[in-house]
Amino acid sequence: xxxxxxxxxxxxxxxxxxxxxxxxxxSGFNGLFWYQQHAGEAPTFLSYNVLDGLExxxxxxxxxxxxxxxxxxxxxxxxxKDSASYxxxxxxxxxxxxxxxxxxxxxxx
Amino acid sequence: IAGITQAPTSQILAAGRRMTLRCTQxxxxxxxxxxxQDLGLGLRLIHYSNTAGTTGxxxxxxxxxxxxxxxxxxxxxxxxxxxxxxxVYFCASSGQDSNEQFFGPGTRLTVx
Numbered sequence: 542x543x544x545x546x547x548x549x550x551x552x553x554x555x556x557x558x559x560x561x562x563x564x565x566x567x568s569g570f571n572g573l574f575w576y577q578q579h580a581g582e583a584p585t586f587l588s589y590n591v592l593d594g595l596e597x598x599x600x601x602x603x604x605x606x607x608x609x610x611x612x613x614x615x616x617x618x619x620x621x622k623d624s625a626s627y628x629x630x631x632x633x634x635x636x637x638x639x640x641x642x643x644x645x646x647x648x649x650x
Numbered sequence: 651i652a653g654i655t656q657a658p659t660s661q662i663l664a665a666g667r668r669m670t671l672r673c674t675q676x677x678x679x680x681x682x683x684x685x686x687q688d689l690g691l692g693l694r695l696i697h698y699s700n701t702a703g704t705t706g707x708x709x710x711x712x713x714x715x716x717x718x719x720x721x722x723x724x725x726x727x728x729x730x731x732x733x734x735x736x737x738v739y740f741c742a743s744s745g746q747d748s749n750e751q752f753f754g755p756g757t758r759l760t761v762x
Contacts, residue, residue, distance in 0.1 A: 545692065572749055583740060583753035584693070628692070632749060637708070640685075640692030 543567045545641035547629050552647045553619055561614045561627050561644045569634025575603050575614045576628040578643065584628055587614070616646075624648045653677065654754035656741050662760045663731050671726045671757050673741030681744045682724040683751065684708075684716060686737040693740065699724055731761045 544566045553559040565573070572591040576584035590596055590605035590612060602615040614627055626643040633639055654675045663669050675682065680701045685693040695708030699718040713735060715727045724743075728735055738758050742751040 574749070583755050585753070586750045589749060630693075636749075637695060637698070638693075638751065640694070642690060642692045 543631075543633065543639045545629055545631060545639055547627075547641040547644045549642070550645045550647065552649060553616075555619055555621060555648055555650050557619050558615065558617050559619060559646065561616075561629075561646065563612045563614070563629035563641055565610050565612070565629070565631045565639075565641075567631045567633045567639055570607060571632040571634070571636055573603075573605055573612050574630045574632070574638065575601075575612075576630065578626045578628055580625070587627075619648050621648050621650070654741055654743055654752055656739075656754040656757050658757060659755070660758040660760075662762065663728075665732055665761055666730050669728045669731055669759070671728075671739055671741075671759070673724045673726070673754055674722050675724075675741075675743045675752075675754075676722065677743060677745065677752065678721060679743035679745040679752070680721070682718065683742045683744075684714070684724070684726045685740045685742065686710065686735075687740060687756075688737050696726065696739075731759075733761045735759065736761045 547563045575587040578584040588603040595604045600617045605612045628643045629641040630638040657672045683698045684696040694710045697716040699705045702721045740756045741754040744751045
């Protein structure tokens with residue numbers, strides 16, 4: 542079966558760094574996405590990885606290892622507005638997205 | 651219109667009633683999707699459409715139907731609503747030049 546695993550909840554301090562992990566087992570792989578979702582709102586795109594390595598975009602970076610079925614999202618210089626759920630999704634062989642349940646990130650002052 | 655719109659924003663529905671959730675995009679995206687989001691679960695694909703005139707079943711299609719008469723609109727119909735269809739429903743679209751999916755604001759549906 543297809544499975545995306547990520548921690549249910551994480552807590553971090555304002556100004557710090559946090560790493561959110563995602564492991565996956567899917568039928569085929571055509572890329573991995575990270576989305577941010579604030580409570581009561583729609584998911585919004587953060588990053589896309591299809592090759593191994595690190596993609597950096599401002600305070601956010603995403604890493605992929607296809608051989609390990611593993612990705613992480615790294616958030617630096619955390620701000621209160623980063624409190625949200627972070628969703629990991631893998632595009633399978635049919636180009637459909639398989640979604641993890643999301644990681645709720647709580648930022649404390 | 652800018653992006654994707656959904657209507658209604660929220661709805662309380664009696665079990666057994668028919669309901670259509672509307673979704674419209676103005677980005678000329680070929681592909682459109684309907685997801686449901688339930689607490690503790692990831693987004694689950696209900697139906698999708700890769701281009702106008704075609705539709706396909708996702709992970710949880712039972713009890714739902716869709717149509718894609720044109721590029722912009724992708725309505726989702728619940729023929730006879732049941733309480734297990736209580737959820738938040740998101741419509742999304744993607745274009746040929748990007749794998750990114752853009753989401754509408756969602757419809758919160760409660761079936762009693």
